[in-house]
Amino acid sequence: MGLESERFARLKLLLKDEGLEKLQGSTVMVLGLGGVGSACAEALARGGVGNLIVLDRDVVEESNINRQAIAFTSTLGRVKAQVMEEMIREIQPDCTITAQQVFLTPDNLADTLDKFPRPDYVIDCIDTISQKLAIYQWATERGYRLLASMGAANRLDPTLLQFANIRRTYNCSMSKVVRSECRKRQIYGLEVLFSTELPFKVEKVAGARTKGQTLGSMSYMPPIMGQMLAGKVIRQLAGMEELPVPPSLGEPRAAED
Numbered sequence: 001m002g003l004e005s006e007r008f009a010r011l012k013l014l015l016k017d018e019g020l021e022k023l024q025g026s027t028v029m030v031l032g033l034g035g036v037g038s039a040c041a042e043a044l045a046r047g048g049v050g051n052l053i054v055l056d057r058d059v060v061e062e063s064n065i066n067r068q069a070i071a072f073t074s075t076l077g078r079v080k081a082q083v084m085e086e087m088i089r090e091i092q093p094d095c096t097i098t099a100q101q102v103f104l105t106p107d108n109l110a111d112t113l114d115k116f117p118r119p120d121y122v123i124d125c126i127d128t129i130s131q132k133l134a135i136y137q138w139a140t141e142r143g144y145r146l147l148a149s150m151g152a153a154n155r156l157d158p159t160l161l162q163f164a165n166i167r168r169t170y171n172c173s174m175s176k177v178v179r180s181e182c183r184k185r186q187i188y189g190l191e192v193l194f195s196t197e198l199p200f201k202v203e204k205v206a207g208a209r210t211k212g213q214t215l216g217s218m219s220y221m222p223p224i225m226g227q228m229l230a231g232k233v234i235r236q237l238a239g240m241e242e243l244p245v246p247p248s249l250g251e252p253r254a255a256e257d
Helices: 006-024 035-046 080-091 109-113 129-142 173-185 221-237
Strands: 027-031 051-056 096-101 121-124 146-149 161-165 191-195
Touching: 006 221, 027 035, 035 051, 035 080, 035 221, 051 080, 080 096, 109 129, 121 129, 121 221, 129 146, 129 173, 146 221, 161 221, 173 191, 191 221
Parallel strands: 027 051, 027 121, 051 096, 121 146, 146 191
Antiparallel strands: 161 191
């Protein structure tokens, strides 16, 4: 499917042939296909990115239906990566898709991700901090551009989402932990999407331990975060915004002293 396809007509008005060509030649890796990641991958496909790597360990569950782009009654029990692949093929048949069910751990992450095509951008949409930190270490060591999603749970107002260097985040417990751990690991220049909103206080149920019992999620918040992540990456890869310098290891940058 060429750039003259009607599928890209509205994009072409904004991106021109040059921008579309850049996107078609770009490879983006989306890690995690939950509420944030599935919306992000969908937007990247609709936005003309020609090569997508989409990875997740889970299958679709009924509790996912309120917020995940791949969650329907018809997809319950199915592998998320496979459902995402099918959705992308319906959107952009010529897209080169690498979709796989993988369980990433700090021990296997580098060996696992190194087997996939080299990405122009890595987007972290995982919600487990140990995995997130391993991703940042891996991407930084290889000089990959990286954008990360922080917590959306118990937030209500999408107008309070913003991009920032991890060291400039606040009111976000996940960001606080990541900020501290990045400092210990000497990872600098990590850009994240986070919420400045104080989290809604969920009434605690006696004995509640699982995420489903303690972390509420509005139908619109994770998808909006995914769309915002995709939007920034699309604009940068298309040449509409300057491409960022990848995160670095070692000495802090001047702005982060």
